[in-house]
Amino acid sequence: MSVIYLLISVSIFVAICFFIAFIVAVKSGQYDDDYTPSVRMLFDDETKITSQNNNSPIEEKQV
Amino acid sequence: MEMEQFYYDNKIVKKFIYATILFGVVGMLVGLTLAVMYLFPNITDGISWLSYGRLRPLHTNAVIFAFVGNAFFAGMYYSMQRLLKARMFSDFLSNLHFWGWQLIIVAAAITLPLGYTSSKEYAELEWPIDIAIALIWVVMGINMIGTMLRRRERHLYVAIWFYLATFVTVAVLHIFNNIEIPVSALKSYSVYAGVQDALVQWWYGHNAVAFFLTTPFLGLMYYFVPKIANRPIYSYRLSIIHFWSLIFIYIWAGPHHLLYSALPNWAQNLGVAFSVMLIAPSWGGMINGLLTLRGAWDKVREEPVLKFFVVAITGYGMATLKDQCYLLKM
Numbered sequence: 001m002s003v004i005y006l007l008i009s010v011s012i013f014v015a016i017c018f019f020i021a022f023i024v025a026v027k028s029g030q031y032d033d034d035y036t037p038s039v040r041m042l043f044d045d046e047t048k049i050t051s052q053n054n055n056s057p058i059e060e061k062q063v
Numbered sequence: 064m065e066m067e068q069f070y071y072d073n074k075i076v077k078k079f080i081y082a083t084i085l086f087g088v089v090g091m092l093v094g095l096t097l098a099v100m101y102l103f104p105n106i107t108d109g110i111s112w113l114s115y116g117r118l119r120p121l122h123t124n125a126v127i128f129a130f131v132g133n134a135f136f137a138g139m140y141y142s143m144q145r146l147l148k149a150r151m152f153s154d155f156l157s158n159l160h161f162w163g164w165q166l167i168i169v170a171a172a173i174t175l176p177l178g179y180t181s182s183k184e185y186a187e188l189e190w191p192i193d194i195a196i197a198l199i200w201v202v203m204g205i206n207m208i209g210t211m212l213r214r215r216e217r218h219l220y221v222a223i224w225f226y227l228a229t230f231v232t233v234a235v236l237h238i239f240n241n242i243e244i245p246v247s248a249l250k251s252y253s254v255y256a257g258v259q260d261a262l263v264q265w266w267y268g269h270n271a272v273a274f275f276l277t278t279p280f281l282g283l284m285y286y287f288v289p290k291i292a293n294r295p296i297y298s299y300r301l302s303i304i305h306f307w308s309l310i311f312i313y314i315w316a317g318p319h320h321l322l323y324s325a326l327p328n329w330a331q332n333l334g335v336a337f338s339v340m341l342i343a344p345s346w347g348g349m350i351n352g353l354l355t356l357r358g359a360w361d362k363v364r365e366e367p368v369l370k371f372f373v374v375a376i377t378g379y380g381m382a383t384l385k386d387q388c389y390l391l392k393m
Contacts, residue, residue, distance in 0.1 A: 035295075
């Protein structure tokens, strides 16, 4: 079952990479706020071009 | 503060959606043909390239890698740009990814019926196509990570983490399961033998389901369900725990495909133990998705995206529970 050494080392290596990514993410404050990101993703600043309703900020200025 | 204007690349999304529709139809037609062959087993007698053994891998590969793969890429290119507030890193890489992936599918659709196969389930394609898959996958990864580095949003939304895990893990699994020695242009033999080969194969096979079919679509769920329901995910904290626990546990569950086989008993049991633990993140994610709709179930009536997601999330919950029952040695 020598292949198990290969599989376990590869899996551990991937796991360690993700663990480092996790630590870096926590240290850099990615998870300090665990609520706002879920609301912020709902907002897009996209310019929506529709015939009846112009949401474009440029258009609004002209009105 | 100066207003910055940039454009999302929606063309690449459209291309992947058209490919999804095309290969969804093709893949399921092949599946239908196979189903008919259960009723009339001799219907394609004498035509070797329409025999059951050659069509079955064509069906699974088409549905998993062509239909589901293209669907994920479409959703990823759409949501990633919006979540990171940036256009994709390189339009050239996006298009290379698209056309490369479609060429790989065409190559699979030709070689599998002709009988070229490495005989590993879900990894049947022969070595030149395996190399192409690895290269195109890395192209996607560079494009993905490049976009992450150029983002205009400080926080990486949980969906992005799911996409990233998909890229990294599928690359590793694909490469290690397909280490093979070519004997001719379209024939190779795996470097592993016997039960060792079986263990590598199911380490791949299980995690191909995990990281090609599950994590990408959980990422899409975390984007599209809140977006279409127009309310935040039930618990963002739970989604973070869901992601990190899922990826650390999933990769160890492969041996449960080899119960009562020549695989050492301890390895079987270890695989089962990790698989049982998986119910926590799986159901955590399912509940998180469904509870997002609390107070917004009326939207399910009108939004087709939500209809599909509700069915998908419920099915995911049932399937993971079913797995828990199947993998116990009884």
